[in-house]
Amino acid sequence: MDKAIVYKVSYVVEGGKHPGAIINMDTEPKVGDIVKFDGRTFEITEVDELMPPAGDFGFLHATCRFLG
Amino acid sequence: MADWALMKKVQLFAGLSQPELALLAEICSEKEVPADTLIIEQNTIGTEMYIIAQGSVEVFIKGFKEKSILVFLGQGQVFGEMALLNQGYRSASVRGTDEGCKLYLLEYRKFTDLVNANQNIGFVVMRNLAGDLAFKLRHQNLAQL
Numbered sequence: 001m002d003k004a005i006v007y008k009v010s011y012v013v014e015g016g017k018h019p020g021a022i023i024n025m026d027t028e029p030k031v032g033d034i035v036k037f038d039g040r041t042f043e044i045t046e047v048d049e050l051m052p053p054a055g056d057f058g059f060l061h062a063t064c065r066f067l068g
Numbered sequence: 069m070a071d072w073a074l075m076k077k078v079q080l081f082a083g084l085s086q087p088e089l090a091l092l093a094e095i096c097s098e099k100e101v102p103a104d105t106l107i108i109e110q111n112t113i114g115t116e117m118y119i120i121a122q123g124s125v126e127v128f129i130k131g132f133k134e135k136s137i138l139v140f141l142g143q144g145q146v147f148g149e150m151a152l153l154n155q156g157y158r159s160a161s162v163r164g165t166d167e168g169c170k171l172y173l174l175e176y177r178k179f180t181d182l183v184n185a186n187q188n189i190g191f192v193v194m195r196n197l198a199g200d201l202a203f204k205l206r207h208q209n210l211a212q213l
Contacts, residue, residue, distance in 0.1 A: 006077045006144070010207035019137045020211040021124075022204065024077060024144030037124065037140050039166055050206055051199070055082045059203060061210060 007058045010050055011035060013042060014065045029062050041067045070096035070172040074121055077144050079203075080196045088189050095178040099171045101164040107171070108162040114151040115176045118162075120144065123169025129160045139207065140165070149197055151176050 007028055012020040021037040029035070033044045042064035051059035072093040075081050081089060096119070101107060108114065110129060124142045128135050138160060141147055147162050155176055183190030 006079070008079055008144070008203065010203065010210065012207070012211045012213075016211070016213055018211075019139050020207060021140035021142060022145050022207055023124075023142035024079075037142065038126070051203060054199070056076075057079050057082055061206075 003056060005053075005056055005058050007060055010059075010061045011037065011042070011044075012061065012063055014045065014063060018066070028058070029060065034067070035062075035064060043067050069093055070098065070119070071121070074144075075119070075172075078119055078146065079144070080119075080146050080149070080193060080200055082196055083192045084189060088186065088192075091182060091186065092174070092189065095182055096172040096174050099173055101169045101171060103164060103166050103168040105164045105168075106161065107164060108148055108158050108160070110159065110161040111157050113155060114148055114158045115155050117146055117148045117152050117174045117176075117179075119146050119172040119174065121170040121172055123167050124165045125162050125169060126165055127160050127162050139204070139211070146200065149200065152179055152193070152197065 007025040009025050009029055010022055029044055029047055031044055035042050044062050044064050046063040048061045050061040070093040072089045075089050075093055120141060120143050122143060124140055126137050127139050128137045
């Protein structure tokens with residue numbers, strides 16, 4: 001059985017006017033995924049590694065755009 | 069007592085064995101926070117760290133003129149963690165968001181007693197704490213671009 005990875009994700013919103021969010025995810029976020037925080041809906045436009053993985057944790061940075 | 073299965077998904081505790089996680093879970097207490105409740109107030113003395121078990125919070129600071137939101141934190145994140153290093157003034161305020169949240173509290177004194185008895189827990193948590201602060205700093209830098 002594959003080891004379950006927890007993805008700690010830094011979500012940053014395009015434009016720099018929203019502070020973004022840090023959220024743990026059970027699945028790796030992908031471009032085009034929809035994510036909700038601050039009561040709002042965003043679409044992921046880019047995903048990069050923020051820090052090297054360690055143990056059962058991956059550390060990602062996702063850029064998103066505001067949908068509504 | 070905290071749910072140790074959830075604590076396994078908290079990066080601050082990554083690398084701890086199941087018995088070590090169980091020891092930490094034993095000294096955590098649970099707190100339900102109604103929506104839009106102020107949990108931490110900037111510039112007050114803090115003696116506990118919080119783990120988000122459910123829901124989310126907003127972290128903000130108040131300057132001379134206006135409130136500035138620094139970040140939203142969701143399940144598995146920690147805040148007030150500098151209370152585990154010292155018991156100084158809180159550097160920011162934290163409020164539960166519209167959905168409310170469930171938190172686990174880890175008191176500085178209980179944590180210190182535990183790590184004095186089990187130094188591996190202290191080493192792992194402090195190493196991970198440095199990683200968590202680095203992650204938040206990187207997030208903050210990118211969010212300002």
